[in-house]
Amino acid sequence: MPISIKNCNTHNLKNLSLEIPFNKITCFSGPSGSGKSSLVFHTLANESKRRFLNSLPSSMNFFDRVPQSAEVESIEPVLPVWILPQNNPIVGSRLNLMDQLELTMDVAQLYFEPFSNLCPLHGAVLEDGGALFKENVKDLIENESDVLHFLIDRDIYSEKISGLPVRSYDQQDSKVREYVGEDQYWEIFRIKGSKVSGLEKKLSDFPFLKELSSVLYVQNQSSGDGKFIRLKDEDVCLECLDEGVKAPRSVDELIPFNGVGACTPCKGYGSVLEYSKGKMVKYPSLSIEDGAISVLSYSKFSTYFPVFLKELKRAKISTKKPFSEVEDGVWPILLEGKGAFPGVLEMLSWLEEKRYKRSVRIYLRGLQVEKRCSSCDGTRVSPIASRYDSLREQLPTYGEILKYTIEELLLELHDLTVKGKSVILNRALAKLELAVEMGLGQYRLSAKLKELETNEYQKSLLVRYLSYKGSGSLFVLDEPSLGLNLEEQKVLVKYLKKLSSGNTIVLVDHSKFVQSKSDLVVEMGPGAGHMGGEISYIGKFKKSKAKSFDLETPPKAKGKVSLKGVTFGDFKIKKVEIPRGTISTVSSYLESFSKKVMSDVVANDLYLKHFDEKLNYDTDYTVKSYNKYEEFDDIIVYKTNVDRASGRSTVGTMLGLSPHVRKYFANLPVSKNLGLKDGHFSPNSELGKCSICEGKGIRQIDMQFMEDVSFPCDECDGKKLNKFYANLSDGRITVHEAYNTPLGELFESLPTTPKIRRILEFLKMMNLDYLTLDRTLPSLSGGERLRVKFLNTLQKNIENSLLIFTSLSYGLSEVELVKVRELMIGLCGKGNTIILIDNHPIFKDFDVIDIELTD
Template identity: 25%
Template sequence: MDPRTIQVIGAREHNLKDVSLSLPRDKLICFTGVSGSGKSTFAFDTIFAEGQRRYIESLSAYARQFLGQLPKPNVDKITGLSPAIAIQQKTSGWNPRSTVGTITQIHDFLRVLFARIGTQHCPDCTRPIQAQTRDQIVARIVQLPPDTGVLILAPMVRGQKGEFRDFFEDMLRQGYARARVDGVVVKLGEAPALARNVRHDIEIVVDRLTLTERVRPRLAEAVETALRLADGSVIVQTDHDGPPSGGRGAGWLAAPQRDSAAARRPRSRKAPTDAAPVSGDLLLSSRYACPSCGLSFDPPSPQLLSFNSPVGMCRACDGLGERFDFDDELLVPAPSKSFLDLAIEPMRTRIGKWRRHIYQAVADHVGFDLKTPWNGLSPAARSALLHGLGSTHLTFTWRWSGGVWRHGGTFDGVIAELRANYRKAKAPMVRAYYEKYMRRTACGECHGARLNRQAAAIRLNGDSIVDVGAMTIAEADAWVQRLELDATQHLIADQILREIRERLRFLLDVGLDYLSLDRAAPTLSGGESQRIRLASQIGCGLVGVLYVLDEPSIGLHARDNRRLLDSLLRLRDMGNTVIVVEHDEETMRSADVVVDFGPGPGVRGGEVVAVGPPQKVARSRRSVTGQYLRGASEIEVPERRRPVNRPRRA
């Protein structure tokens, strides 16, 4: 057995007729022939399938169960095979989260670059973020309205999978009584059993108090403890009610989270004061905080800049950049109807008295009549009914024969109700009914950027990672070249920039300079997908691998074909065997070995009619391809073209 060759003996897969062939290693080999002659069968279903099968069988039985394996080809013997990689023209199978940047790992290196030498800016006022001291954090908390009840929380687990039993026991031994697990406060001694494969957020309850001047020393101590526990971060929760407690978290236990139906019902509230209670979480950090707005952020990290991570993704669209949501226009097919006459079609049932008194409060607040036709309502009135009024406090008036009852609350909009109904729907017919009124649109929160506001506000030389992602390959290459870094930044980013430049150069070499880095993978053509895979393989720098490619020149302009061939030759010169199934003449003439299959398609093919350097194949009288290579045959160009049928004018 010659270690410098790949020996195939007795290949009979599909229409191959007991083909035996010896191919040199570390060469560029072109398989050609008429369509259906067996060249793809020999390349992919025989050589690649056997190379992949042998590599997978070298792994343990446990590892093999996670890997797909091609069936054993119908062949007597193959020797001299290396681990094989097929680069085919696939347009399906891409994850919707994949982009050109993630496939080529350019986005991964950009995340590290921006996290290490980028500057965090405030999303609101765009000022650079500075570190906060403990006293500044305390001063920010006491700016909340007086008598606001707060929980001081130390964020310990952020978006991690696990059961965390040992963590709960350890915190309990340290003297902490409660924790907030996925938004619900529980006793550590009665911590819930958590699903191992679900991501969880866990914060330790350090203290609970009501903001007055007397509690400032206690607040400062609680903040310092939380900062020490959570490595510089503290969360202030302000959405609980009830009398203050004297001990650390004693007597406080959050009620279970309300279901979506309960969340939509109006909530009674205390009479409004001059300083209304503030609801929600306030994240403060001793590391990064805006001196103007008082907003605090986690330190920049590669995870923060990933739209595939819970830390960095836009929570409104889960990092997809688009949402499948109810569309304002589709919801109202008959705008001549009024709201009470079910202008919003998927509401379906007649509006009862309870729901009507809620909608009437919205109409009274905005100033319109529910009986007015939809096309006669102002944009503000339509928006209020569809999308709600946010955190605006409304007074709802319920009248019955015995008197009047007033209660307060907020209104989230009809679309919020429809979303809840759609999520709860189990029957495919019901979901299909709602989907008639839904449309896929860009996320209104991140505007297609996929990242949250903090991640999108990290800048380098005035540009965010979102700005760089929107650039084409050629523009991104120019951006990297003109980066101005100081000595410290250059020392940190030198290796990262080298990796980014190399990958951009590979994409330029295969003629993909026009693609943007944020281009979604499912929108790529088969040829573009194949050339991206090719560029990724060149960037990996593997040696001793057998690559099998399927017509990589398809869809390429002649100007870019030479650059593609140079990339294939570079892959060969790195010490790899490259087999290309191709019809392109320039590719055949650039190959070290040409194998012509034929002589015809189907049952009339399955044989090797010529093999050798391009010059030898061109001299073969039996080879159809050889006739075209030596000029004996050519594609005739008709002297007269058929006239173009112009459309008649109406």
């Protein structure tokens, strides 16, 4: 029985119906914007997720967003769904690659051994609880002739021992005396100091003592010294006792997600936030009087700036010299204070008390940088957990293994045998082997998920999905071949075939290889936007003649800019050479590392040299020298990843076209006569938006314990604007029609400016002129949104600048990438230097910047 989708009209889909076979791989292809995402993600995946979340109690789905219902007549049956997004949604610092691969608990369980007779910290043989008791008793012995009295609580004595004792303990005089019934502690036996070696045998005559973990009072009759000692019913390590530590007694103590297993300084994050010198003093080349110390310009601290200047003058430190020249004398006073100046650390502590205010939290975080925790070295676990070494003959300590790369861990576990843990070991090995095959071998287990590039994050999530052992689920994957070479794509297909035995797989992918290995191919089209939304072809993959593109050759480099002696985190790079006036891709052992070097080091340092400030202050690095210093008009890092967008964000607002249209209608004679302004034609303005739906075009009814109901606003007919303003016309087109007319057609009749013409030219070149001003960003496909965001960055005229792009090929077909390539080459023609962090084959003829690490 297949998954049947009937009469789907989501976004640009045109009453589309189809059947997706069970336990098969179905691949959707077609131009970006043709309706692939609308059908696969906004309909099938979202509707499956929505119905699943709605079946849960509200307490369980509180932390997940329930998708809006899709415009579809029916989907039957609806399966539990797993979704692979085309972005990295992780923003928190706690999760790392080990968590993503679900290895954290597996490795902890592999190490944890609750029944060993050896101490997991020292390897010493565990002693009986009586041994610990005896060691504590020895501390009371001064001479072998000393007599030691052992007493217990009278209630326990009365319950467990028949008869009365000979002696008891007088708490007022703190001494053992002849038996008095009112005393709280009664004697059970006494021994001489010379007989302490037989104490454990003596204790065994009273087995209830251990069973109850009883506390005994022990007193030396000669010296009068005494103390309470607990007789533990457990084995102990004497070396742990000497050191004052306690080995983990449960697997939870090896996990960083709780208070007992987490590193205390970093709270299990593996990193800590520290106040940054670079963020407090953003302009070290300026003098203190000219504003070098940015932290003192904060409104709540600015009143202390004159006081600070006075203290510096008293210390005979110049306030007119650049901060960098007087830093050694100024910095201690700035931090710790002097005289009437309290110091920045003290002032920040005042703010810490008001962290409940959002503005204060944002400001404090803006002064901090994230650094690896020095206590746990990024492993996230406590020092005691790091030392755990139950497999000392076979593996390093638990803390050391957490610092390994995926490949190193695989080599360690490959030939390992641990009695009773073969299931855990085999499960971990299967994931590690798949991760290595998918190209993740060089990544550290402690790598933060939020720092991974999109394709790296997708690979890690794919390893998790492809290791799934269940059945009856639906997997919806967006571009799973993203960033994979042909060999890795073969691995992907091999595991997808395994997964499809019992599960249904639906994917969107432009890779011809992945399409050829799918059981069913659905091609959407024939065009994009309103020209798409239909099924152009459905059936087995049709091998067609490969399209040959006449690719424009990028311009030759005009020299190189070289950065030498780059130090970045734990890495040392001898030299980074950037070809000038052309396009270059970046080659290093990890794509996320390439991005960090180019964005956080190269761009940052060049920006500092040009404009006396950094693009960001979150990264510590040093650059020893330049072989040739080049002047750039601007240095820009473009983040082209597909981010979330609000429902009010539209193509027109992002590209800056909507303001131009609003101004055009506001300047009409009829508008002037009525006194209308630009805001009267904006759904985001109090002047123009519909008062009932508040400019959303839809009304939403809160159904309390049921799913909310949405329908078009009956006041504005879904036009978002006040109906009167929406229907104003220039004689050819109304305001509402202008917002919903393809851009390529709209501006044929509207006046334009050079900026508008440039944007329209780019839209046509990128095959996006079918979009409308009112098209919301969430409704765009990944490829459409990426290109719109890319064009948004090119609105101004850019010349003689350094431009850094990442992940430009994501979600785009080769035809669309040819357009992107032409656009970049056109930018080089204006004297720009482009660095592209993207490994798509269509960019393989560009220059390559090799980043080679040195020891």
